[in-house]
Amino acid sequence: MKRSAISLLLTGFLIASLAVQAQTTVVQQQRDEKVQRFLDESRSRWRDLNVPYEDGKVLHDLIVKNNYTRAIEIGTSTGHSTVWLAWALSKTGGKLITIEIDERRQKQAIENVKAAGLAEFVDFRLADAHQLVKELKGPFDFVFSDADKDWYPQYFKDLDPKLVKGACFTAHNVANPYGGIREFLELVQKHPNYKTTIDRTSSSGISISFKK
Ligand SMILES: C[S@@+](CC[C@H](N)C(=O)[O-])C[C@H]1O[C@@H](n2cnc3c(N)ncnc32)[C@H](O)[C@@H]1O
Numbered sequence: 001m002k003r004s005a006i007s008l009l010l011t012g013f014l015i016a017s018l019a020v021q022a023q024t025t026v027v028q029q030q031r032d033e034k035v036q037r038f039l040d041e042s043r044s045r046w047r048d049l050n051v052p053y054e055d056g057k058v059l060h061d062l063i064v065k066n067n068y069t070r071a072i073e074i075g076t077s078t079g080h081s082t083v084w085l086a087w088a089l090s091k092t093g094g095k096l097i098t099i100e101i102d103e104r105r106q107k108q109a110i111e112n113v114k115a116a117g118l119a120e121f122v123d124f125r126l127a128d129a130h131q132l133v134k135e136l137k138g139p140f141d142f143v144f145s146d147a148d149k150d151w152y153p154q155y156f157k158d159l160d161p162k163l164v165k166g167a168c169f170t171a172h173n174v175a176n177p178y179g180g181i182r183e184f185l186e187l188v189q190k191h192p193n194y195k196t197t198i199d200r201t202s203s204s205g206i207s208i209s210f211k212k
Pocket residue numbers: 048049050051074075076077078079080081082099100101102105127128129130146147148
């Protein structure tokens with residue numbers, strides 16, 4: 001092939017890939033605007049034990065900063081944290097599995113995630129997480145634990161072997177540790193393979209444990 005033909009071909013490829021990139025950026029920008037509007041409008045409407053807005057942002061930022069792509073949420077409720085997690089994963093090219101035992105709450109969560117324009121990033125599971133967490137195949141790189149607090153230690157024990165190096169295990173409502181939460185915190189804080197800090201952006205507290 002002649003040199004001029006090759007350079008014409010390369011220029012064509014370059015223009016085509018720039019066009020695809022520009023299109024992807026536009027799609028993400030439009031998505032970001034839609035999600036932000038949804039989160040702002042719904043900010044005072046969450047009634048089902050949902051995380052505060054500030055904690056949703058902490059989770060979102062952790063995923064984006066560390067480029068996590070394989071996430072699990074235990075305790076969907078009506079989906080406030082799910083929207084934040086799915087938004088972050090829409091930016092990293094990832095996907096979320098979220099588990100809820102209560103059908104009414106899960107239905108509402110599905111509606112909310114749809115309304116935010118993020119349905120394609122979430123795999124909703126209606127199940128008892130005690131069982132399903134044991135069955136799910138890894139590997140995963142991000143966990144948000146926000147269901148029954150007495151089971152926090154067991155969720156961690158079941159997921160630890162499925163987490164890759166550099167993964168992050170987060171848990172909600174750890175500011176006032178009692179029962180299962182205290183046991184869970186002792187477990188992760190003493191664990192030689194994890195480095196744990198507590199985010200106190202809101203009064204709930206989120207433990208953040210990075211796997212070494
Ligand atoms: C604190 S709420 C989750 C709030 C949610 N992360 C949010 O911010 O919108 C806890 C949820 O866990 C669910 N749950 C409790 N035990 C569970 C179990 N064993 N398996 C699955 N879900 C469970 C409850 O039904 C409840 O909706």
